[in-house]
Amino acid sequence: MIKKFLNLGLQPLANQYQKKPVKLSVEKGQLYNLNIFFNTKSKLVSISKRIPSEKMFNSKYPYRSSMSHTMRTSFKNLSKKIKKKFKPNLLLEIGSNDGALIKNFKKENVIGVEPCKNLARITKKNGYLTYDKYWNFDLATKIKKKFNSVDIIYSANTLTHISDLNTVFKSIKYLLSENGIIIIEDPSLLECLKKNSYDQFYNEHIYLFSAIAVKNLLNNFGFEIFDIENLSTHGGSLRYYIKRTSYKKQKISYRVNNQIKKEIKFGLHKFETYKKFSINTLRSKKNLLQILNKIKKDKKKILGYGATAKAVTVLNYCNIDKDLISNFTDTTPEKIDNYMPGKNIKILRYNKDILKNYDYVFLGAWNFKKEIMRKEKKYIKNGLKFITHIPYPKLIN
């Protein structure tokens, strides 16, 4: 049975930054009701609304993996590990974005798949074979004809964006070599609930995976998890190492059961846990608004740092407009001089002096708190205060 546990109100498409301030409407399909559900059988958590992929992942997609030091380092370390441990002849990445991972491999050893043409163009230009297509059975067939099979299929922060997981895994199964490995990383549902980061939910994040749900899902395809790593990226992610159940030589790590036990202990298999999360979410909204309103009353100015998709969920759920947060700042060229969807707060180009004009910073990219606070330590020393809503709304300095 599928049961609803959270409503995050009317939301715009998260990554559709607006060229000019516009009032979005439900009638024109620009706003939708963001409801979150729990499947009591498969234990999968998902949003109800399905926006066609073409509307979300097109030639203007603004998210770039290489924009942060944290992500570049994470991909670099993983590439070293993959080369050492698995020595793949051929690795395929589903959702290769701007090449943050594949650029760490020799060109003849990797294939990128990236439907956002603006991003695929970047890796193609750098000489990496990239299919600017959606991951599906047709594409797997095309690649199989050319390469026969691939040894590793990697995908970070992408599979949770694809509605039809059956096609995803059917296509992977078709192309992966007999002893091939799948490596998937995505935000962890356990971390999301622990940190009360309700902003992990937006139209692109159709699913938020737990190890319990991934295990159940893989079971349908003859795959199993053989190792799990906890990562700090995206506010706490899990990296799943997966193999065919028939590939017995690859041993299963104790870490898999450890993670599942932790999730069960927290209650991720029970609906009541999600009801509690929805109460915490409402409390988080009230407390954040209290902090922001107090600052407004004191006639102080707040800058949003990191015009993230997550921040779009927060602004629209909490009804925060430019009266409360004057501007956002971001380093991504595709976002600069645009407006936060739904709330029309202008995104300014980041420069090292920008913080001079503000009294407080709201951490839109709270998942990069360490990186950002290190970068801005001069201002913090001089009294600039940061506001975060994770794990609960508070001021930090």
Ligand code: TYD
């Ligand atoms: P991310 O948290 O991955 O976003 P999302 O919620 O959209 O998945 O994106 C981080 C954003 O923050 C990205 O737009 C780049 C921006 N950013 C800066 O502008 N400056 C920084 O120092 C860092 C670390 C990120």
